[in-house]
Amino acid sequence: MSKLCSGRVVIVTGAARGIGRAHALAFAAEGASVVVNDYGVGLDGSGASAGPAAEVVEEIKAAGGSAVANFDDVASWDGAAALVETALQAFGRLDVLVNNAGFLRDRMLVNMAEEEWDAVVRVHLKGHFAPLRHAAAHWRSVAKSGTVPDARVINTSSGAGLLGSVGQGNYSAAKAGIASLTLVAAAELARYGVTVNAIAPAARTRMTEQTFASTMAAPDAGFDAMAPENISPLVVWLGSTESREVTGRVFEVDGGRICLNTGWTPGPTATKPARWSPGELTPVVKDLLAQAPAPLPVYGS
Template sequence: MGICDGRVVIVTGAGRGLGRAHALAFAEQGAKVVVNDLGVAQDGSDPSDTPAQQVVDEIVAAGGEAITSSHDVADWDAAGEMVQSAIDTFGGLDVVVNNAGIVRDRMFVNSEQSEWEAVLRVHVMGHAAPSRHAATYWRARSKAGEPVDARIINTSSGAGLMGSIAQAAYSAAKGAIASLTLVQAAELGRIGVTANALAPAARTRMTEEAFADMMAEVDEGAFDAMAPENVSPLVVWLGSPESADVTGRVFEVEGGIIGIAEGFRHGPRFDKGARWDPAEVGPVVADLLQEATPPTPVYGAG
């Protein structure tokens, strides 16, 4: 018996890295899994069904149930087809884990339009489209009087919360995902859907290239803090019935650490009670900055 017995889960970007670890962990806990992955190289070329199929084969060999999906999750219609495939194959849908992503690392002043469009498309639309189609399904069930206990689990990043040097597009996309999570949680709670996000630190194709020293594998027998499998237990718990009262949160996960990120909140303010003259603003802002909590430094700064 697992904590996700009988639940139907979609994991996007599940052919490798974090997504693969999530898919295997959900299956181990009794879920039926749609393993979605385009199987492309890091530059988006050479799509292949092989990575997703290998994960499905692992799940089936261990006695679980899974199917592959090669749908482009950033394409509105394709994302809808993926959701429908889960429903048609397994009789429903309970969890969407939005994990697919890419990077195009470059200093902001050198960044190109095509890079911005690619990163925002995969991350933002790749989160919004699957969740939107899943939410439509869950709303219809709720309106029909059926119980809904569903989950959206998004993947943000420390870069999205604090920013990261040479990752302007990626940081912007991941910040958008954190904000999207808050809105999903606020809007969908009434129909039985929670929405939470992760800001994981783990070894993936993207992080191995950007942070080679940090992501290096450790000696055999030592705790491998950057192993993607360390992130998956929280993801599986968030996808289970046990997490029904947790929503609108961003979790930071690294090695054996689970934390909750505390985002923007109203800070110190001063009300003049009338319109400001520009010459008056400087001293007031200086006082407010003295009262405010200093921001967490941008990753890679200084």
């Protein structure tokens, strides 16, 4: 029986632990060859180790799958280029890029240091852009040679990026940027046979263990709703050839729930055939607010 991703080559960044590890194992179980990327840093981005990624590779191989490890920093321009080259050298092609790597430096805005802002925006936002840029350049080259790719990019946003999260201004801003980057990339890369989608997952990982501490009770009837493995089936499907008609979308996913997020859409509107004056806008804005649904609250507010 053919597996969903047989013959496909997949890069998963931040794949040594948590959701990324679950993705790597799930793709391998569906027949993909996997580049397991992880810089091996701590939760706050400090330190580096090749061990965690190598362990996932050995786990995949022990199950009969195919995988290689990559230890490059995905937020480094040269590191991202080397990551793509690892897939091409090891397996001769690249079909799927799953951008997942990240870490946290949580702080209230009034206390956040410049370095804490820069570090989180770098690893999440640039750490998505740089691998995407190098993978896209490869796929464009393939398309121009006369073979249209059937390629996929799956980015990782967050509910914090869609709604905001108190104490995570840096993370929320980066994750919101990833959602917008996904829309732009989907529009730009369609001509080269590349679809680009994003997920906003909720699961128990090193990054979220404090956030979800209150929901970590024993699984109900054997189902652990916060297990990172719950996220991967949708990601594997998005990486398969079955998803070629789906692009520019953001999916919220947690437990057994998949929600297609509709994002920013026009709501109540007021118009006049001239420029508004500031003094006349009080009743206008009040009327627009009265017509609109109340916004969902920021996480932690």
